[in-house]
Amino acid sequence: MDKSSYRLLQLLSLACLAYRATSSSITTYGTIIPQSPIVEIGKEFTATCVLYEAAKATVDDIYWTCNDFTVPKEQYTKINDSAVSVTIPITSETGGFLKCQKKESPSFLNQNKTIHAIKLTKGYPPEKPGNLSCMAVQSGQQISSNVMCTWQPGIRDNMLVTTYTLFGSITTINQTHSTKAQRSSGYVDFGTFPSYMELDIWVDVENKLGKVRSDILLIMDPNEMVKTNPPSDVNIISENNFSRTLLVSWKQPIHETIVKLKYNVRFCTVGSGNWTEVPPNDTESSKESFRLQYLKPDTKHVVQVRCMHHTGYGYWSDWSANTTDKTPMDKPTSKPDLWRVVIPSQGNSGRRVQVMCKDPVESNGRIQGYNIKIQDGAWESVPVNGSELNSRSQERKMIPLYQILLSDKRRGSIELKAWNSVGMSPRASLGIPKLAHEPPPVASLSSFTQDGRLWVEWQPPNLGATGVTEYVLEWVSVSDGAMDWQREPRHNRKAPIKGNLQKFKLYNISVYPMYSGWTGKPLTTATFLEQGAPLEGPSVKLRRTGKNDAELEWMAIPLDKQRGFITNYTIYIKGGKERSIVVSPDTYSYTVDGMASNRKQVVRIMASTIQGSTNGSDLSFNTLKYAPGQMEAIVVSVCIGFLFFIVLTVSLCIYKIDLIKKIWPPVPDPSNSTIANWSPDFPSKADSPKESVLGDVSVVEVDVFDRKSLCEEDKAGLPLKKDKYLSEEHSSGIGGSSCMSTPRQSVSDSEDGGDSGQTTTSIVQYSSVVASSGYKGQTPCPLPQTPCPLPQTPPSGSSQSQTPSFARSESTQPLLESEEGQEGSGQTHQRYPRNPYFRRSPGGSESRDPGDRNQLEMEEQELASLRFCPLEEGAQQTTPTDESQSPDGQPGPAPSYMPQLRGDRQQC
């Protein structure tokens, strides 16, 4: 908004106000009496409307509204033709404007016209203050002239502006002082505190509905409303000859001519907080000292003092600050607390007795030592390094004094005195009866917890408690062995344990009846002050696992972590379906069954007390797939079965050997074949002249099913293969597939190949050893009985001049086929092994076209030539003999298996 617009708005506002003021001054039709009234809630209010002539109306045309609600006609009162009054009750809801209005004729657009209106301000008259009291405090060495007063102002809100005025009048001199005050307190200043002058003090409360004065507080002596400072310089004087008294002195806080005071003294021992107040009558005088009596010797005491006007009117001062001092020492005035712990000796018929004690309750100073007397011995002095005695007897320390060995059959007596720097205590005695003659124990013993304390309840011995003089309650912490005891009078049947027991710790509590200083047999119970859930759960271990079960074991939770009596253990098993097993608290191993085999199992154990449970750690393991021994049984069964099968098979073979042989002819194992006397290991024979003759020896395999004469084949194939086999010096049987194999002449067993006619002595011919000369048309020479040695590899071109020789194969394996017969003559070569069972069947070989077979064999030979070591050139292919005779004696092609006589049989 710019400046010109703002100024325009201001001018418009002023014009409106001027118009309203002008019009109101013109249209004054009447007035209401009274103007701006303050009306009191709960009372009636009457107002009168006076009409002016300008109103042009009569009182009949007038009606009243209050807060826009029309007041009923019944509340109107016509005073005259121009005045009418209305009376309305004032309530807390009443408010707003009371209007005198005129009814206009219907022709007027605005049918109602306000003659006059007044605003009603409602409220309550002031309430009378009550409980007025005043206090004058000390200021320096005088009483302050400014007196503070307080009062109760009333409970309701009077809703109007209210003033409080505090008045103080010295009536003797008729001098009044006043001060504006707060709603409930105020100060009035007298200039000088009007000691010993009569005073009147009151409070005036005023608002527009009235004024009220409190009751006048009449004070005969203003000093009686004084609150002084606390006494100063409080001091305690300890006097050595008075061990049970302390002299307390102080100084008055204000001169006695101003206020005469009385005092109040209280004291307590340090740390107790239980104040003992000296009877007020003892300190009513204005003395500034007092002697406290019947105190405890050698004890620190705290003293405080306060004061007030000696008449008892007025106010106590605050307590003075703590003043502490110690009463002098005195000799012990009570017996030491003598007790013992009996430790049975193992193996011996004796007891070890640990004598212990506590300082006397009234030690009256630091105990410096004890005098002890065991049995009838002399008094022995046992100095102790005692600490400051605490005023609370519960905290007296146990002092182990002496240890004695006492036979079970002997009774013992102990006497004890305590001494401090001032003197000796009364004597305490304790008797230990024979083990077999201990007086009876209490009849029953139980414990319970109440208000955070452990209570022990017992019944006297069955024989009657006549001999019992007192009871000793002894408690021992099971976890750490800490022990303590307390004594109870003979008439007590229950008592709280006064020691500082700890929660969640197990205590063994024993009650010993005492018979005139002799201990009776104890009765013991174990208990907790408060139980809780165990701090940790059991740690479970797996002792054994099976197929469907597992044996678990766990250790008991350590005592300091049990925190309560174990009520049970719960075993949780999770291996598929989760389940739990609850076992007794004395169980530490358990066999869980019903588990699935070969499955992971998770096990944990939860220990429970009455206050809660705690889980242990999880243990995972797998159940076995087989039960122990099951695998062995299976293996044994399988082995037995296999053995049975073998036996059965062997038996079958034995009985059905012929049939088997038909189906599965025996195959000679080349690895087991040997060529006797034909080994390069005989160099002397290689040098013999015969070797030159046998220089070209070939091993020819003869297919037993191949009826074709090898000789013929050789003759036919020689020209083709000659070059190939020039380098081959020897050929071997089936087993001679390697260059390293020993070259020998194969000797076949003639029994195979269906040649049943020559079985008795015949041997299948595995190979034919043919002298190279024979191959070349020369007549083979007869062989000696002994196998021919293999010829040394002759130099090239020397084979033609060598005499043919024969070698015999000792292999038991049949010669599967004779390929050499198809090779070129004059060449010796090695063939890679072939198994005729897998290569071709006899029938197949017969049906095969010879040309194809030859081609195939040629291919095989080519392959063999790649694998076999080449012999020197000039080596000749051996020529098979008897090529025209089949194994069965029929003529035909040269059979592969050449039946031959045992031993040396001439071939070809």
Add this chain to the structure above:
Amino acid sequence: MADQEQIDIDTLLDMPAPERSRTGRASALARLLHQDCTHLLELYRERESLLSDHTPAGDRIVPLSLSSPDLSSDEQVRLLHSALRKCSGLLECLILREEEEMGELEGEYETARKSVRDRLGHLLHSTKVLLETDEDVTPDHQCDEEVDGVVGTFGAKMWTYRVLLELTHWADSASQTLHVLHSEREGKEEEI
């Protein structure tokens, strides 16, 4: 002198404590006034250290005597009241003079001086009540009477000193007189 006054106070303190009676309160008030006067005198001595070794010479400013054996207690109280009025007048003159010289101060001496003036007025009213007559309680002294004769500052201080001593004396006399009166009246009441 202070020691003697302390002994007197202790003696009085050993007496029966002031009751809530008028005589008792008046007696206690007189003792309090005496203490205030003593305190004021000490403060003045501290302030005017030159006067500590001086003893004012001359007669009493208020020439009245309560020691006559023929006087009854009431008559002694009446004389006392008269003497206290003169003391009140002297104190007013003293205050007027000091305020003229040093202005209106608010030190400890001035506070004690005001306290003495107020308590002296209280005691005058109390003795008037005890006398049960329409005695005047206004200060009975024209300041010009004595002050005019004082020459110089030292003389003025000596006069002030004498006035304070006079106040202390008459406060003490009032204390004892009223205490006797209180004792007599309490004794009569007990007999009744």
